[in-house]
Amino acid sequence: MIQLYGHELSGNSYKPRLLLELLNVEYEWIKVDLMKGEHKTPAYLTMNPFGQVPLLVDGDATLADAQAILVYLARQYGGEQWLPTEALPLAQVVRWLSITAGEIRQGPENARLYYLFGATNINIERAHQKSAYILTQLDQHLSNRQWLELDRLTIADIAVFPYVALALDGKIDLTPYPHVLTWIDRVKHLPGFVGMSGIAASTTA
Numbered sequence: 001m002i003q004l005y006g007h008e009l010s011g012n013s014y015k016p017r018l019l020l021e022l023l024n025v026e027y028e029w030i031k032v033d034l035m036k037g038e039h040k041t042p043a044y045l046t047m048n049p050f051g052q053v054p055l056l057v058d059g060d061a062t063l064a065d066a067q068a069i070l071v072y073l074a075r076q077y078g079g080e081q082w083l084p085t086e087a088l089p090l091a092q093v094v095r096w097l098s099i100t101a102g103e104i105r106q107g108p109e110n111a112r113l114y115y116l117f118g119a120t121n122i123n124i125e126r127a128h129q130k131s132a133y134i135l136t137q138l139d140q141h142l143s144n145r146q147w148l149e150l151d152r153l154t155i156a157d158i159a160v161f162p163y164v165a166l167a168l169d170g171k172i173d174l175t176p177y178p179h180v181l182t183w184i185d186r187v188k189h190l191p192g193f194v195g196m197s198g199i200a201a202s203t204t205a
Helices: 011-022 044-049 065-080 087-117 124-143 155-167 178-189
Strands: 002-006 025-029 055-058 061-064
Touching: 002 011, 011 025, 011 065, 011 155, 044 055, 055 065, 061 065, 065 087, 065 155, 087 124, 087 155, 124 155, 124 178, 155 178
Parallel strands: 002 025
Antiparallel strands: 002 055, 055 061
16 A cells, blocks of 8 residues: 655645545555654655655655655556646646746745744745745636646646645735635545645535
């Protein structure tokens, strides 16, 4: 059985967990207590020398990094719908994985780290500026489409979703971005959707 190591407050841990639920793939969730330093123990560092969450173990495959895990799960269990193999559609999806690790990390994710976890090495003014920029871009992109790419749900949506949906933790108001809010609600209505702390499942039909 797949083992997914992560922390319940980690948006990056949530990404593969959400995808596994949407794919209806059985897995074991193993909590890594970051406060107790369980991610720095010799046993954990043997599996992931970077000492980070999430970590996925699937048979002989051991993978770290949320985006890499999404790619693996999509290809191994989801197929073409989630991660196309044709050059242009593949590039369009991967672009959002890059944006997730770039602009979204520098914006909403860093703002959340600052306010929720007290990360003092973050320039919060810059994080809010980055957030306004990427959320404006995202809102414009979603103004005439339901999903980020290919007119269907892909791992692009799963990669981008958590830290955008958790924006309020970073004191970022999503009200000015109505298309983003509609997209968040659309994700929450997916069959198999599971929430996390700060992202409640939708209660409406």
